[in-house]
Amino acid sequence: MTDYEKFLSRAGQSMRESAIRKMGTVLAQARDVISFAPGYPAEDSFPWQAFSEIARELLSGTDGSVLQYGPTRGFRPLREAIVALMKERDIQTSVDQLVVSTGSQQGLDLVARVLLDPGDVVLLELPSYTGAITAFRNVGASLVGVQQDDAGIDLEALERAWAAEHSAGRRVKFLYLVPNFQNPTGLLLGLDRRQAVLEWAARRDVLIVEDDPYKDLFFPDVASVADTRPIAADDRDGRVVYLSSFSKTLAPGFRVAWMHAPEALAAKFELAKQAEDLCSGGLDQRVVYEACRRGLLARQLPTLRAHYQHKRDVMVRGLRAKLGNTVYWPDPRGGFFLWLRLAEPLRSDELLPLAQARGVIFVTGSAFFVDGWGRQHLRLSFSAPSPDRIEEGVSRLAAAIGDLADASANVGAREAR
Ligand SMILES: Cc1ncc(COP(=O)(O)O)c(C=O)c1O
Numbered sequence: 001m002t003d004y005e006k007f008l009s010r011a012g013q014s015m016r017e018s019a020i021r022k023m024g025t026v027l028a029q030a031r032d033v034i035s036f037a038p039g040y041p042a043e044d045s046f047p048w049q050a051f052s053e054i055a056r057e058l059l060s061g062t063d064g065s066v067l068q069y070g071p072t073r074g075f076r077p078l079r080e081a082i083v084a085l086m087k088e089r090d091i092q093t094s095v096d097q098l099v100v101s102t103g104s105q106q107g108l109d110l111v112a113r114v115l116l117d118p119g120d121v122v123l124l125e126l127p128s129y130t131g132a133i134t135a136f137r138n139v140g141a142s143l144v145g146v147q148q149d150d151a152g153i154d155l156e157a158l159e160r161a162w163a164a165e166h167s168a169g170r171r172v173k174f175l176y177l178v179p180n181f182q183n184p185t186g187l188l189l190g191l192d193r194r195q196a197v198l199e200w201a202a203r204r205d206v207l208i209v210e211d212d213p214y215k216d217l218f219f220p221d222v223a224s225v226a227d228t229r230p231i232a233a234d235d236r237d238g239r240v241v242y243l244s245s246f247s248k249t250l251a252p253g254f255r256v257a258w259m260h261a262p263e264a265l266a267a268k269f270e271l272a273k274q275a276e277d278l279c280s281g282g283l284d285q286r287v288v289y290e291a292c293r294r295g296l297l298a299r300q301l302p303t304l305r306a307h308y309q310h311k312r313d314v315m316v317r318g319l320r321a322k323l324g325n326t327v328y329w330p331d332p333r334g335g336f337f338l339w340l341r342l343a344e345p346l347r348s349d350e351l352l353p354l355a356q357a358r359g360v361i362f363v364t365g366s367a368f369f370v371d372g373w374g375r376q377h378l379r380l381s382f383s384a385p386s387p388d389r390i391e392e393g394v395s396r397l398a399a400a401i402g403d404l405a406d407a408s409a410n411v412g413a414r415e416a417r
Pocket of ligand 1: 039102103104105106129131178183211213244245246247252256257
C-alpha cells in the first residue's frame, strides 16, 4: 500500500473535516433524523418557478456567452447590479472594487491566500464561523479568539488580544467579524461597537474582514435594517474587505457571492481567483443577475424574513416549554441560528450521541472555538426543517438533555458515595 501521508504538504496534513459537513454525512446515512446541524436555507422558500423560467430563457441558445468562460472578476452586469445593491446598504463601491466569488467561502480562501503568511495573526470572535477558521488555518495563520457578550465582540478584550500579540512580536493582519446574526451565535453587533471597531482598526493599523451573508434576514419583530448597517458603510479609508452572498437569499446551489475591497486588494483577489477557478459559473451568475434585474430578490426578502422569524418562534417556544430555564440562549434577531448553553456540568459532545440516538442532530460548540472551549454550547439551526419538524426535534433534544442530566446525576451520586 502506498503511504500517502509522506506526499502531503504541511497544509494537507493538517486539514480536518468540518464538524458541520460531518453532520451532513450523519444525516445522509440515517433514517428519520431531524437536523439542526447545517445552516441550510429552506428549500420550499426557493422561487423554483421563477428560476426555471429564467434558466429556460438563458439556455435557449441565442447567447453563446451564457455557457462560455467569463471574466475572473465576474459577469459585468451582475457586478453593476451588486454596485446598486451595495448602495442600498450604504456602501460606496464600483465594478473595479468588486470580485464575484464562488460562494463567500471562496472569498474567505482568497482573503487568506492574499493577506496571510504562516504565523500571521487573525483576531476573530469567540466563537466564530468554522469555514473562516478552516480557510485561515489552511495557510498557517495563528488564530486568536476575542470574547463577545450579547452585544458582540468585547472591545477591551480586542485591545488586550492585539496588545499581547503585538508585544510578542507577531503581526496582526486583520480582524474577522460577522456583525449581523453571527454564525454560530446569531448575535447582532451593536451599532456603537461597529463604529468603535472601525476606529480601533485605524488606530492599530489592522484590516477588517467583514463577512455579511445574513444582513437581509433580520426579524422585523425585534430588528430593523438600521440595526444591520455594515461596518463597511462607514469605512472612509479603505480598511474593510466586505464579503456577502446570494446563498441565503436566493440559493446556495448557485455558489454566487461577492467581495468588495480597495482596488489594489481587489486586483490581488482577482489574481488569486484565476488560479482557483478562472471564473465563477457563468450560468449561475446570469441567473442571479436576472433575479436581481427582475426584482425577484427584492420580492423574496420580506417573505424570507417572515419565514425564518416564524421558525425562530417555533424553536424558541419549544425550548421554553420543554427546557424552561435549564438552558440559556440569546434570542435570535435574524439569521439561521440559535446558540444554546447547557447547564453545568452538561457537555454538548456528550449530548450528541444521545441526541443522535433520539433522532436529532446539531453542531457541538467546540467546533466554533479556536481556543478549545465551547463544550457547554451547541448550535441549533432552525432554517431548514419545517415548523412541525422543529417542534418534534426540540422534543427529541429535550429528551436527550434529560438522558444526559440523568446520566450525569448518577455519576455524581456514585462519586458522592
Ligand atoms: C458567516 C458565513 N460566511 C460564509 C458562509 C459561506 O457562504 P457561501 O454559501 O456564500 O459560500 C457562510 C455559510 O454558512 C457563513 O455562515
